[in-house]
Amino acid sequence: MVRTKKVLNIGIDLGTSRSVIACDNGMRTFVPSYVGYPKDAVSRKMVGKDIVFGDEAIRYRLALDLYRPFDKGQLKYTDVGDNDPEENAKAKRVARELLKHLVGLATEEEEDMEGMTIRGVLGAPALASKKNKRNLLDVADGVLDDTMIVSEPFAVAYGLDLFNSALIIDIGAGTVDLCRMSGTIPTEKDQITTLNAGDHIDKVFLDLIKEKYEDVDFTVAMIKRFKEENAFISKQDEKVFIELPVRGKPVSYDVTKELKAACMTIVPEIVEGVKKLVASFDPEFQRGLKRNVILAGGGSQMVGLRKQIEDYMKQELGYGRVTCVEEPLYAGANGALKLCKDMPDEYWDELKSANKKDQTRESHETVTSIASKQKV
Ligand SMILES: Nc1ncnc2c1ncn2[C@@H]1O[C@H](COP(=O)(O)OP(=O)(O)OP(=O)(O)O)[C@@H](O)[C@H]1O
Ligand SMILES: [Mg+2]
Secondary structure, eight states: OOOOOOEEEEEEEEOSSEEEEEETTSOEEEEESOEEEESSHHHHHHHOSSOEEHHHHHHTGGGEEEEOTTGGGTTTTSOTTTTOHHHHHHHHHHHHHHHHHHHHHHTTTOSOOTTOEEEEEEEEOTTOOHHHHHHHHHHHBTTBSEEEEEEHHHHHHHHTTOOEEEEEEEEOSSOEEEEEEESSOOOGGGEEEESOSHHHHHHHHHHHHHHHOTTBOOOHHHHHHHHHHHOBOSOOOSOOEEEEEETTEEEEEEOHHHHHHHHHTTHHHHHHHHHHHHHTSOGGGHHHHHHOEEEESGGGGSBTHHHHHHHHHHHHHSOOOEEEOSOTTTHHHHHHHHHHHHSOHHHHHHHHHHHHHTOHHHHHHHHHHHHHHHHO
16 A cells, blocks of 8 residues: 655654654754643742643742653662552653653644654663563653654664674663664563663762761752763763852862762672673674674763773773764664664554554564664
8 A cells, every 4th residue: 555644753862861752854962851741820920831841841840740750660670660550640741741742842843744654763761671661652642643662772773784793781860771683683682781870870969978977968859960061980080070069159179089989889789780791692602792792871971980890801801992982872762763764664554553452472573574674
């Protein structure tokens, strides 16, 4: 059947820290994953709307009930909410609003939406259960016409055309996802998720500063920004100073040691994961895997991390080559978009009925066959 319908493809990476979209109409953007609702009539008047997102929500946070819908793995990789259906339903409602907002940004410049099909490929962490994937499908219900859920590190690999012998390490805010690619859709044994990621660094950094400088008054948002501008784990000679208020007056503090120590806390689990995934791989292909370790996600921008992992691999595994993706924040959404575009119409039709019947396996088989076609 020849189809004439207009399709908008969107790669979507709903993150703990920020949610990213990449669309085939050229739109590409991200929104910090915050959703806020005015607390009362006065705040409603000040904010001027019933719901606010991203940076605007952070700016008005004192006047809002503020939500981070994917915080602590809610919906995406924990069973938080299983015992509290009301809370779970609310998290989904908030997440759906965020997704609607993103789709709104994607279609902002579309003049004719009549009859347009909106297709989205959504990333889920390696650790996501069937129930978590169902949550994401529920979130997309009524916002996207067609939805496919794929493993986040797989989306990164797909975007980089790395189907064979590659190890992707996606360092986000809530999780670090490690995934070994070996020509097929990764299964459970190919993936490791650790829960010490960017948010964990922020928490350790905050605790260390509080311990050293008891009088200072600051929030996690302040030091998160500072971390993003200064994070490092290499042997830097330069000292890093942060300005923090003490009884209202800004004072400069040396936090070189604390920042490095906080950043270092996520490294042992990453290198342990690399070792496990390499050691349990087919020995003939291990060298290929070691040659192709790819860092993605916001946390991959830490200065010195790449070399730290490479040095460790040389020491423990005899060899290692680690590279950082060019666009750490967009790598997942870019790959998801590519997958979205590569899927022929008939696969989407199959997927639609599979999603309805809750047969997530079928969608995996679908992607495997697409990926193998792309390889030739
Ligand atoms: N330059 C930087 N140096 C160190 N960390 C950074 C830098 N830039 C961003 N980050 C951190 O990266 C994390 C966000 O990365 P990313 O946007 O990939 O996460 P996410 O996709 O929202 O989270 P998740 O994948 O866990 O749901 C945050 O913890 C942020 O503070
Ligand atoms: Mg992410």
